[in-house]
Amino acid sequence: MFAKISGAQLFTMLYISRVFSSLTYNIHTGSKLDGLAILIGSLISLFVQILIVIPIFKLYDRIKNGNIITAGYNCFGKNGIIIAWIYAIYAILVGINTIVQAMFFLDNAVYTNANSSILVLMFIGLVLYGAVSGVESISRVSAIFGVFFVVAFLFIFTGLLSSVDMYNLSPIFDSPIKQIGVSIFDNLGRNTELVAFILLYPYTKGNKKKTFMSYLILSTITIQIIVFLITTVLANYSGSLVFPFYTLTTISYTSIFQRLDSLHMALWIVLAFIKATMYVFIAYSCISISLPKVKKGYIFSVIFIAISISVYWIQSSLDAIRYLQGFINSGFIVLILVFILPFIIYIVYIFKKENSVDKKNIVNTGYSIDAI
Amino acid sequence: MIKKILLILGTLLMLSSLTGCLKTINLSDRAIVQAIGIDYDEDKYKLSIQIFSPEGSGGQTAIDTSKQNSKVITTEGKTIGEAMSKADLKQGKKIFYGHNRLIILGESSAKKGLENVISFFNTDAQSKSDVGMLVVKGDANEILNAKITQGILPAETIEKIVRNAEDTGQSFQVRFYDVAKNYKSTTNSVSIPVIKLEDAEDNSGEKKEEESASSEKSEGDSKVISMDGISVFLDGRLKTYIDQENTRAIQILLQKFKSSVVVSESDSIGTSSVEIFKSQIKINPRIKNGDMSVDIIVKTDGIVKEIVVPEDREVPVFEYKDIEDSLEDVIKDEIDNVLYLTLKENNIDIFNFMDRIKQKYPSYWKDNRDDIGNIISNLGYNVKIDVNIDRTGLQIKDK
Numbered sequence: 001m002f003a004k005i006s007g008a009q010l011f012t013m014l015y016i017s018r019v020f021s022s023l024t025y026n027i028h029t030g031s032k033l034d035g036l037a038i039l040i041g042s043l044i045s046l047f048v049q050i051l052i053v054i055p056i057f058k059l060y061d062r063i064k065n066g067n068i069i070t071a072g073y074n075c076f077g078k079n080g081i082i083i084a085w086i087y088a089i090y091a092i093l094v095g096i097n098t099i100v101q102a103m104f105f106l107d108n109a110v111y112t113n114a115n116s117s118i119l120v121l122m123f124i125g126l127v128l129y130g131a132v133s134g135v136e137s138i139s140r141v142s143a144i145f146g147v148f149f150v151v152a153f154l155f156i157f158t159g160l161l162s163s164v165d166m167y168n169l170s171p172i173f174d175s176p177i178k179q180i181g182v183s184i185f186d187n188l189g190r191n192t193e194l195v196a197f198i199l200l201y202p203y204t205k206g207n208k209k210k211t212f213m214s215y216l217i218l219s220t221i222t223i224q225i226i227v228f229l230i231t232t233v234l235a236n237y238s239g240s241l242v243f244p245f246y247t248l249t250t251i252s253y254t255s256i257f258q259r260l261d262s263l264h265m266a267l268w269i270v271l272a273f274i275k276a277t278m279y280v281f282i283a284y285s286c287i288s289i290s291l292p293k294v295k296k297g298y299i300f301s302v303i304f305i306a307i308s309i310s311v312y313w314i315q316s317s318l319d320a321i322r323y324l325q326g327f328i329n330s331g332f333i334v335l336i337l338v339f340i341l342p343f344i345i346y347i348v349y350i351f352k353k354e355n356s357v358d359k360k361n362i363v364n365t366g367y368s369i370d371a372i
Numbered sequence: 373m374i375k376k377i378l379l380i381l382g383t384l385l386m387l388s389s390l391t392g393c394l395k396t397i398n399l400s401d402r403a404i405v406q407a408i409g410i411d412y413d414e415d416k417y418k419l420s421i422q423i424f425s426p427e428g429s430g431g432q433t434a435i436d437t438s439k440q441n442s443k444v445i446t447t448e449g450k451t452i453g454e455a456m457s458k459a460d461l462k463q464g465k466k467i468f469y470g471h472n473r474l475i476i477l478g479e480s481s482a483k484k485g486l487e488n489v490i491s492f493f494n495t496d497a498q499s500k501s502d503v504g505m506l507v508v509k510g511d512a513n514e515i516l517n518a519k520i521t522q523g524i525l526p527a528e529t530i531e532k533i534v535r536n537a538e539d540t541g542q543s544f545q546v547r548f549y550d551v552a553k554n555y556k557s558t559t560n561s562v563s564i565p566v567i568k569l570e571d572a573e574d575n576s577g578e579k580k581e582e583e584s585a586s587s588e589k590s591e592g593d594s595k596v597i598s599m600d601g602i603s604v605f606l607d608g609r610l611k612t613y614i615d616q617e618n619t620r621a622i623q624i625l626l627q628k629f630k631s632s633v634v635v636s637e638s639d640s641i642g643t644s645s646v647e648i649f650k651s652q653i654k655i656n657p658r659i660k661n662g663d664m665s666v667d668i669i670v671k672t673d674g675i676v677k678e679i680v681v682p683e684d685r686e687v688p689v690f691e692y693k694d695i696e697d698s699l700e701d702v703i704k705d706e707i708d709n710v711l712y713l714t715l716k717e718n719n720i721d722i723f724n725f726m727d728r729i730k731q732k733y734p735s736y737w738k739d740n741r742d743d744i745g746n747i748i749s750n751l752g753y754n755v756k757i758d759v760n761i762d763r764t765g766l767q768i769k770d771k
Contacts (some may be wrong), residue, residue: 008469019510044771094748102761108497109497110497112497122386125382125386126386165732167724167727167728167731168727169731170727170730170731171734173734173737173738173741206440209378232551234553235553235557236553236556236558237549237552237553237555239556240494240552241494247501247549250500250502251502251547251549253502261500265414351730
């Protein structure tokens with residue numbers, strides 16, 4: 001009764017959100033890996049990600065209505081609020097990181113002398129408006145721009161084919177196993193959409209597992225193509241670039257169609273908006289489950305203030321940007337939120353269900369998505 | 373009601389952001405850079421910045437093709453960034469080099485090194501990675517200040533000349549990202565085409581006479597641009613020049629070859645000029661008896677352009693084997709010469725041989741990568757050319 005978006009809409013939201021990160025930053029940021037190591041690592045990471053979501057899928061098969069947070073309340077009673085706030089804070093941090101990334105790109109690649117304060121304020125306001133409109137609105141926007149993005153991406157890809165040099169894809173000479181391992185973990189950490197998926201799960205109709213697999217496979221293919229292009233076209237030059245894919249678009253051309261960097265900029269800002277909005281909505285949904293009596297407007301006001309202050313403070317410090325990005329992209333965080341915590345809740349849920357005298361209590365705790 | 377008012381106010385507030393986030397600069401207040409020349413003298417970088425400056429003929433046309441339509445400002449600084457920042461002061465308009473077409477390095481700055489050049493143009497948001505790069509023997513300032521008689525805009529003319537040279541096997545285009553890529557590479561060396569100035573009367577004396585009556589450009593000091601070989605760099609610094617006559621071979625080895633007319637002369641078959649095109653090259657590294665070498669196989673088709681056969685020779689119809697053999701010898705000699713100049717004499721690899729060795733023999737590479745210079749200098753090469761004339765033109769071989 002609370003399923004509001006289709007599997008395809010969820011898929012596009014997650015896909016756009018995932019690809020945004022890869023379009024923005026250097027794949028070598030934070031880890032000096034060979035291009036081939038990243039390609040192999042991201043492929044293996046696909047299978048690792050399929051494995052780590054097994055506990056959450058098992059849990060959701062048992063919970064007919066609800067998500068990880070309601071399951072947490074079912075298992076731990078009022079202490080379930082801790083789980084709700086862990087996910088809420090994580091979602092807010094990802095939202096902040098997305099906005100900071102967006103402003104960092106604009107400040108460095110587009111408007112180097114601009115006063116970004118007004119941009120930040122407007123952007124956060126728009127994100128908030130999008131989140132208030134609800135998951136249906138966000139998913140519809142993402143569905144429309146998803147199509148534009150795929151077409152534009154294929155266009156850019158076609159323009160770069162003539163510049164691909166396969167000799168830039170050299171074997172991994174130094175510690176290949178270690179490099180691939182780091183790449184696997186790095187890919188896992190960058191896939192914050194795994195957390196988004198498990199929280200948006202109950203909002204989706206249709207075959208959610210099929211949706212998830214489609215998202216995982218297509219996003220991996222897209223990331224592979226991006227990494228392949230950066231490695232084979234730019235080679236070692238990519239290591240000195242903050243936004244290598246943006247540089248690729250300045251080189252890409254097809255016949256009279258040049259300066260595709262402007263296309264990149266236009267689409268990119270929309271992708272940033274969709275990603276930030278999605279995570280702000282997720283943060284709101286987590287908080288509203290834990291505080292069902294608090295009005296929607298108050299929750300969004302608090303989120304708006306928290307994000308605005310954080311973004312203004314973080315974007316003025318390069319160290320803060322680096323630390324935040326390192327924290328968000330840490331594979332450990334995703335592992336905890338997507339695998340360890342759901343696994344613990346699943347085990348406790350099974351244990352409680354099998355040992356409970358009154359099985360109705362497992363379901364009717366009063367905490368549910370219906371509160372939203 | 374309050375909600376509606378707040379919604380309207382919010383909308384108006386957001387509309388105010390649509391005016392953009394930078395102060396407005398009118399197009400007439402922008403100095404649009406077409407080419408940047410970089411020289412280095414007395415521990416300072418000297419920039420020559422060619423700006424688009426349309427000069428109308430007084431009528432309705434904004435641009436008079438008989439005029440330069442550009443002006444050059446020069447600045448200097450300890451770094452390229454400092455020099456660039458002074459450019460606004462020289463002419464009062466805001467410098468905009470987002471549409472810059474060319475970066476021309478003078479010999480002095482090429483010898484100083486590419487580090488500052490790459491760092492500045494890589495970091496700055498205005499500059500794009502697809503800008504063309506050229507080197508000049510002497511000062512870049514001279515090139516940009518010269519009265520170039522060809523075309524409307526000097527920088528555009530130079531760009532077109534390089535493009536045409538690439539199409540005819542005389543040179544090849546190098547973009548900034550090509551230079552940056554090879555500069556950052558641990559194996560490849562940078563190579564950049566060289567241009568030079570020639571007096572217009574040297575190239576087209578008759579033409580100059582026709583133009584001198586009406587053209588303001590050709591007033592005795594008008595110049596033309598021509599290609600002058602290739603410059604090669606080692607560790608980011610200019611090492612040597614390779615003559616123009618060797619550029620075809622370099623183009624073939626870099627797999628940028630499109631077409632070129634090759635002339636073969638011999639007493640037995642006379643003189644023939646054949647346009648070779650559709651060149652396919654295979655470069656295979658090979659280890660034999662512990663020594664690394666590369667097998668280079670070039671296959672190309674040919675179109676007969678001109679044949680003059682000696683009077684006393686019998687001429688089989690549609691038999692071009694002898695011409696093909698002669699052309700193969702010519703091309704092989706050119707390639708052998710270039711390989712000797714680069715690998716043996718100057719110990720540099722501009723043809724990505726090391727990347728091929730890295731891919732095919734990773735263990736060999738891992739054992740020897742600390743002494744790449746040794747690999748290059750000891751690298752053997754076997755060149756095999758196969759020319760196939762399959763288009764005879766509209767005249768068969770005849771006396």
